[in-house]
Every structure is written in C-alpha cells, then in structure tokens.
Amino acid sequence: MRxxxxxxxxxxxxxxxxxxxxxxxYWLHVMIxxxxxxxxxxxxxxxxxxxxxxxxxHMGFVSVGGYTAGLLAHFLGLPLPLGMLAGxxxxxxxxxxxxxxxxxxxxxxxxxxxxxFSEVLRITIVTEVEVTGGAGGMSVPQLFHARTDLPYYYLxxxxxxxxxxxxxxxxxxxxGLFFRAIRENEQAAAAAGxxxxxxxxxxFAIASSLAGLAGTFYAPYIGILTPDxxxxxxxxxxxxxxxxxxxxxLPGAVAGAISVEFLIQALRSYGQWRLVLFGALxxxxxxxxxxxxxxxxxxxxxxxxxxxxxxxxxxxVR
Amino acid sequence: xxxxxxTKKIAGRGRLPRRDVLALAGAGVAAxxxxxxxxxxxxxxxxLGWVGPLSPPGGYAEGILMKDAAAMAADAINAKGGVLGxxxxxxxxxxxxxxxxxxxAAERLIVQDKVAALFGEFHSAVALAxxxxxxxxxxxxxxxxxxxxxxxxxxxxxxFRNSTTFPLLDTMIGExxxxxxxxxxxxxxEQDDIGLAGRKIAAEVLTKNKIPFKLYTADxxxxxxxxxxxxxxxxxxxxxxxxxLYAEAGAYPMVRESHSLGFAPTPHTGIFLSGGDGVDPTxxxxxxxxxxxxxxxxxxxxxxxxxxxxxxxxxxxxxxYKTDPPGAAMESYDAVWSLAExxxxxxxxxxxxxxxxxxxxxWVGTRGLYTFSMxxxxxxxxxxxxxxxxxxxxYDQENQSSFDAPIVxxxxxxxxxxxYKTPTA
Numbered sequence: 069m070r071x072x073x074x075x076x077x078x079x080x081x082x083x084x085x086x087x088x089x090x091x092x093x094y095w096l097h098v099m100i101x102x103x104x105x106x107x108x109x110x111x112x113x114x115x116x117x118x119x120x121x122x123x124x125x126h127m128g129f130v131s132v133g134g135y136t137a138g139l140l141a142h143f144l145g146l147p148l149p150l151g152m153l154a155g156x157x158x159x160x161x162x163x164x165x166x167x168x169x170x171x172x173x174x175x176x177x178x179x180x181x182x183x184x185f186s187e188v189l190r191i192t193i194v195t196e197v198e199v200t201g202g203a204g205g206m207s208v209p210q211l212f213h214a215r216t217d218l219p220y221y222y223l224x225x226x227x228x229x230x231x232x233x234x235x236x237x238x239x240x241x242x243x244g245l246f247f248r249a250i251r252e253n254e255q256a257a258a259a260a261g262x263x264x265x266x267x268x269x270x271x272f273a274i275a276s277s278l279a280g281l282a283g284t285f286y287a288p289y290i291g292i293l294t295p296d297x298x299x300x301x302x303x304x305x306x307x308x309x310x311x312x313x314x315x316x317x318l319p320g321a322v323a324g325a326i327s328v329e330f331l332i333q334a335l336r337s338y339g340q341w342r343l344v345l346f347g348a349l350x351x352x353x354x355x356x357x358x359x360x361x362x363x364x365x366x367x368x369x370x371x372x373x374x375x376x377x378x379x380x381x382x383x384x385v386r
Numbered sequence: 387x388x389x390x391x392x393t394k395k396i397a398g399r400g401r402l403p404r405r406d407v408l409a410l411a412g413a414g415v416a417a418x419x420x421x422x423x424x425x426x427x428x429x430x431x432x433x434l435g436w437v438g439p440l441s442p443p444g445g446y447a448e449g450i451l452m453k454d455a456a457a458m459a460a461d462a463i464n465a466k467g468g469v470l471g472x473x474x475x476x477x478x479x480x481x482x483x484x485x486x487x488x489x490x491a492a493e494r495l496i497v498q499d500k501v502a503a504l505f506g507e508f509h510s511a512v513a514l515a516x517x518x519x520x521x522x523x524x525x526x527x528x529x530x531x532x533x534x535x536x537x538x539x540x541x542x543x544x545x546f547r548n549s550t551t552f553p554l555l556d557t558m559i560g561e562x563x564x565x566x567x568x569x570x571x572x573x574x575x576e577q578d579d580i581g582l583a584g585r586k587i588a589a590e591v592l593t594k595n596k597i598p599f600k601l602y603t604a605d606x607x608x609x610x611x612x613x614x615x616x617x618x619x620x621x622x623x624x625x626x627x628x629x630x631l632y633a634e635a636g637a638y639p640m641v642r643e644s645h646s647l648g649f650a651p652t653p654h655t656g657i658f659l660s661g662g663d664g665v666d667p668t669x670x671x672x673x674x675x676x677x678x679x680x681x682x683x684x685x686x687x688x689x690x691x692x693x694x695x696x697x698x699x700x701x702x703x704x705x706x707y708k709t710d711p712p713g714a715a716m717e718s719y720d721a722v723w724s725l726a727e728x729x730x731x732x733x734x735x736x737x738x739x740x741x742x743x744x745x746x747x748x749w750v751g752t753r754g755l756y757t758f759s760m761x762x763x764x765x766x767x768x769x770x771x772x773x774x775x776x777x778x779x780x781y782d783q784e785n786q787s788s789f790d791a792p793i794v795x796x797x798x799x800x801x802x803x804x805x806y807k808t809p810t811a
Binding site: 092098191194195197203204207210215290296297299301339340343 | 440441443483484485491494496498510511514522534606
C-alpha cells in the first residue's frame with residue numbers, strides 16, 4: 069500500500085472511531101444501517117463485479133441469516149452470538165447449494181434463477197406464519213441492552229472492516245485472479261487449469277455468508293424481522309449502491325452504500341421524488357460511468373497527487 | 387542546500403499533498419454538514435411527529451389520507467390559538483412500510499426534530515419496530531391504523547392505540563355470523579399473519595357456536611381465484627356464506643370472480659370482505675355491481691352515531707379531498723387532537739405528562755369518547771381505546787357510500803331491522 073493510501077486509511081479509521089461522538093443518535097443510526105448495507109453491497113460486488121455472477125437473490129441470503137439467528141433465539145433460546153454464527157453458516161450452506169445448482173447458468177438465466185429463489189424464500193416466510201410470524205414479523209431479542217446504539221455501531225464497524233478486508237484479501241489473492249479469469253472467459257480459465265466449478269461455488273458461498281452476516285446483525289438491531297428484507301425492492305437498493313460506488317471496487321461499493329443511504333435519509337422531505345432521483349442517478353451511472361461514480365472519483369483524487377509525487381521522485385533522482 | 391531541500395521533499399512523499407488534504411477536508415466538512423443536529427431547541431411550536439407510509443412498498447394511498455387528516459387537525463387547533471398558547475407543528479416522516487425505515491424515521495423525529503410525541507402508522511410490523519425507539523427515548527406514541535394485538539400487549543407505557551385490534555374486530559364479525567344464522571361457512575384467508583389471525587378468531591367463535599365451516603387460504607400475491615371459487619361453488623352441502631379475509635391486491639378480483647362465477651353474492655350464498663378494502667374510495671370502481679349485497683367492516687363511527695365533530699370533519703375532508711374519509715383518516719385526525727388535549731390538560735409537553743394526559747383522557751372526537759384502558763387483562767387491552775368503533779355494513783345499491791350503506795351490526799348502531807339481507811338474483 070502506498071504511503072498516501074496508508075495516511076488516508078488512518079484518517080478514515082480515526083473518523084470512523086470518532087464518528088459517534090461527532091453526530092447525534094439519528095445519524096449514528098443511519099450510519100449503522102448504511103454499514104450493514106455496505107456489507108451487502110460489497111459482497112454482491114464481489115460476486116457480480118469480480119466473479120461475474122449476477123445474482124438477484126442476494127437479499128434472500130440476508131433473510132436466511134437473519135431468520136436463522138432469530139428462529140434459533142426464539143424457539144431454542146440460543147444466545148444471539150451463537151445464533152448469528154449459525155445464520156452465517158446457514159447462508160454459506162444455502163449459498164453453496166444455490167451456487168452448485170446454478171453451475172451451468174450465467175447472465176439472465178442466473179439472474180432469473182436467483183430472483184426466483186429469493187421470491188420462493190420470501191413467500192415461504194410470509195406463508196409460514198406459525199413459525200416466522202409471516203408479514204407481521206418476528207420479534208428478535210436485542211443483542212445489547214443499552215440506551216445508546218454505540219455497541220451496535222462498533223460491532224457493525226468491526227464486521228464491515230473484517231468482511232471487506234477479508235474480501236479484499238481474497239480479491240488480491242490467487243482466488244481473486246481465478247474469479248476474474250472465470251468472469252472473463254470460463255472455457256479459457258478451465259483450459260488454464262482453473263477449477264471453474266469449485267471457484268464459482270466458492271464465490272457464491274463467500275458472498276452469501278457475508279450477506280447472511282448482515283442479516284444476522286439486522287435482526288437484533290431492528291428488533292423485528294419481516295419478509296420485506298428479502299424483497300426485490302431491497303435487492304434493487306443494494307444493486308444501486310454497488311453500481312453507484314463501482315461494481316468492481318469493494319471500497320467503492322462500501323462508499324456507494326454509505327452515500328446512497330445517507331442521501332436517502334437526507335432527502336426524506338422529498339418523499340417519493342427521492343426514489344425518482346435515485347432511479348435517474350442509476351440510469352446516469354449505467355450510461356455514462358459504468359465503473360460507478362465513486363470509484364473513478366477516488367482514482368481522480370489520487371491522480372491529483374500522482375504528478376506531484378512523480379515530480380518529487382524526478383528531483384530526488386537528479 | 388539543494389540536498390537539504392531534496393531530503394525534505396522526499397520525506398514529504400509519505401504524506402498526502404496539502405492540496406489533496408484540503409480537498410479531502412473540504413469534502414468531509416461539506417458531507418457532514420447535515421449530520422450535526424441543530425442544538426437550539428425550538429421554543430415556540432409544539433412539535434408532533436407523524437410516521438406512516440407515503441411511498442411504496444408501503445400502503446401509501448392510505449398514508450397520504452392519514453397525513454392530510456393530521457394536517458387538518460393541526461390547522462383547526464392552530465386556528466383556535468393552539469395549545470398552551472403555542473402552535474402545533476407536525477413533522478411528517480415516510481416509513482415506506484419497512485421496519486428499518488420506520489426506526490430511522492422515529493429516531494430522526496425524536497433526536498433531530500425533538501418532537502414531543504409520535505403518532506400515526508399504518509403497518510403493524512413497522513409500528514412494532516418504531517415502538518422500540520420510543521420506548522428507548524421514553525417518548526409517547528399514539529399508534530393509529532395498526533391492528534396487531536402485540537402492539538399494546540407489549541405493555542410499553544409510552545404506547546397507546548386509538549384504532550381497533552384483531553381480537554375486537556374478528557370476535558365481532560364471528561358473533562354477527564352466529565346471530566345471522568348461517569349454517570355452512572367458507573372461511574378464506576390470505577396466507578399471512580393478518581388473514582390467519584383473523585381466521586383463527588372467527589373460527590373459534592363459529593366452533594363455540596357449533597356452526598359448520600371450512601378453512602381455506604389464498605396466496606397474498608394471487609389475483610386469479612377462478613379454480614378456487616369453482617371448487618367452493620361445487621361444495622356439498624353448499625356454502626351459504628363466503629367470508630373473505632383478504633387485504634391485498636387480489637381482494638377485488640376475488641369479489642369480481644366470485645360474482646361472475648355465480649358463487650356469491652347470490653340468494654343462496656352471502657359474501658363478506660374483511661380487511662379494509664370494502665370501504666376504500668376505489669371499491670366501486672374495482673368491483674362494480676359485484677359489490678351489491680356485499681358485507682364488510684367499517685372501523686369509523688357509523689353515520690348514525692356521528693357527533694358534530696364527525697359531521698364537521700367529514701364535510702371539510704370531502705370538500706378538500708373529494709372523497710369520503712376512511713376510518714384511518716379519522717384516527718389520524720383524532721390522534722392530533724388527543725395529544726393536544728393531553729398536553730393542555732397536564733399543562734406540559736414532558737413525556738411523563740403527555741403519557742399521564744393520555745391515560746386520563748376523556749375527550750370526544752370524531753370517533754366517539756376517547757379513553758385508554760389501563761387494564762392488562764387481556765394483555766392487549768393496555769393503553770387500548772377499547773370502545774374503538776367498528777360496524778358491519780351491507781351495500782344494497784351500486785356506488786353507495788360506505789357512510790350511507792345499511793349497518794347491520796352491532797345492533798346499537800344498526801340502521802336497518804334485519805341482520806342480513808339476502809341478495810337478489
């Protein structure tokens with residue numbers, strides 16, 4: 069990592085640690101929700117942007133994680149941290165199964181299949197009222213019994229750092245290279261010795277388990293789980309966050325999620341018009357900035373430093 | 387000298403260039419401007435926070451009517467000089483029918499806008515999420531059109547409800563079916579918590595009174611019920627009553643198909659649509675002549691029981707919005723007045739005072755005399771408006787207003803001598 073990047077990371081870390089003390093409880097709540105969405109957007113970005121698998125069932129895995137944790141706490145009295153772990157594992161397992169089932173699918177077929185999976189799951193949750201509480205929701209006990217959201221903030225911050233850091237390591241590793249190779253040309257990747265089946269399932273499992281992780285956090289934080297969390301409406305929001313941030317950039321997806329969530333809240337007074345605005349922003353991004361709005365902006369910012377650094381280096385050589 | 391300068395410059399490479407640091411700092415400050423809440427406490431108006439759906443996927447059509455009604459109440463109160471010499475200001479927050487959006491709205495109203503109390507809401511699941519926020523901050527919340535018994539059953543001292551609740555409503559409907567003398571009932575409910583909870587309560591009443599019935603369910607997303615209705619029509623012995631607990635988009639197609647397939651309403655089989663769509667302003671546009679003879683519940687005060695406040699409200703609402711106000715709008719209107727009354731009676735906007743003011747409320751609104759129960763038996767009775775009006779009406783003409791339709795139950799509000807009028811062929 070370059071020195072300016074390190075400095076920026078240090079500034080961001082400092083800002084993140086101090087954030088709860090700079091804002092009121094409402095914006096703290098917004099940031100918590102935004103970071104939760106950031107995990108979802110970044111994991112979807114890993115799957116779609118890096119591995120080239122367009123899944124519209126990502127929110128289904130959020131439901132799997134959330135409902136697993138909630139149901140285990142509700143029916144078996146399992147402590148929530150254990151329930152959360154079970155939720156992540158359940159999402160990973162379901163992700164493996166879906167990934168395996170979709171092995172021969174790509175493009176619109178995969179998108180439609182995963183969308184159907186998500187809808188089947190949502191309708192099942194709506195229907196199984198006795199178990200899940202149906203559309204009326206299922207109450208989930210809180211993780212922390214504090215009058216402030218501070219513990220939730222630092223927990224989701226830690227989860228975000230660990231999950232995005234982990235994904236960045238994966239992307240930078242040989243696995244990441246294999247993901248991109250599969251994305252570009254499956255046959256060529258297979259001919260080069262990449263175990264396509266294994267890595268497609270692996271990408272699905274990683275992304276699904278992280279989506280499940282976000283779900284396990286959502287359940288005790290909001291205190292109620294409803295099938296809406298797995299709806300296509302929410303899926304659209306996550307996709308918009310990743311696209312605005314930059315689909316092939318994990319930090320971009322995180323920044324996209326945080327920006328979009330803060331904009332949604334800041335523009336509350338505009339009611340339905342803010343949704344129109346986001347739709348227009350999405351159309352603009354897809355037409356004119358296919359790498360997202362934030363990732364290129366960040367690169368531009370870095371390039372401002374580059375000529376000066378190059379000049380300094382030149383002088384040093386002289 | 388040159389070497390010294392070069393050394394300094396090389397050392398400087400580890401830091402961000404000053405221009406970029408300034409740019410970053412500027413961007414950071416600009417981005418965080420709206421985050422820092424206004425700390426100055428507004429001295430004058432009494433702020434009340436309204437929560438409810440104003441955009442999809444929530445029930446925004448009803449949410450908008452509730453918002454309009456609340457604005458009417460604030461205008462009326464302010465025209466009379468406000469409360470404690472201060473104006474009422476309502477801040478509206480869209481919850482989109484999503485729990486996470488509801489908690490964000492409640493947090494914003496309480497923390498940022500510093501409202502004295504919250505009111506409104508249309509979706510039970512969202513109200514349940516918002517309740518955790520008001521409970522945390524100890525801010526009163528007067529829930530309006532949310533029927534889940536869990537809301538008041540939680541026993542939070544901050545939470546009140548001025549609408550009906552499932553146990554009250556479905557018990558009333560069950561008792562009417564018994565009194566009307568039906569012999570074989572088809573109970574069809576949407577496959578979700580609302581439909582199944584209602585079906586359970588109605589089934590208990592029918593079982594207790596030894597009335598044969600059969601239970602059916604339908605997918606909440608379904609809009610075509612042809613096969614299901616044909617099967618119901620072929621039932622032996624035939625059903626003499628078709629009770630539908632369905633509030634989704636399929637409610638109107640179900641009524642239309644039931645009519646066009648000759649199942650109900652017919653001289654042999656009656657039909658009841660429960661869930662609120664029967665009194666929706668778009669009802670007749672959607673069902674046409676299939677609605678003649680249909681029964682449904684109405685959670686507003688019936689015309690026969692209207693007081694002067696109801697009459698004045700309905701007249702102004704109709705004049706302004708060109709539609710009859712549904713029960714939810716009346717609830718929202720009365721919620722503003724109830725909170726204002728609680729503040730006036732206790733002379734304070736402190737949370738404890740408003741809660742006490744609501745607990746001791748004895749005020750007549752557009753939906754009758756408001757008092758909130760302090761009993762915990764059953765659990766849902768706590769802070770519940772137990773006398774929340776609900777009636778059963780039966781349309782006997784096409785395009786009939788729900789206000790003018792004959793009321794058949796409960797008998798104290800009935801406008802016709804009969805319990806049920808057999809539809810004509």
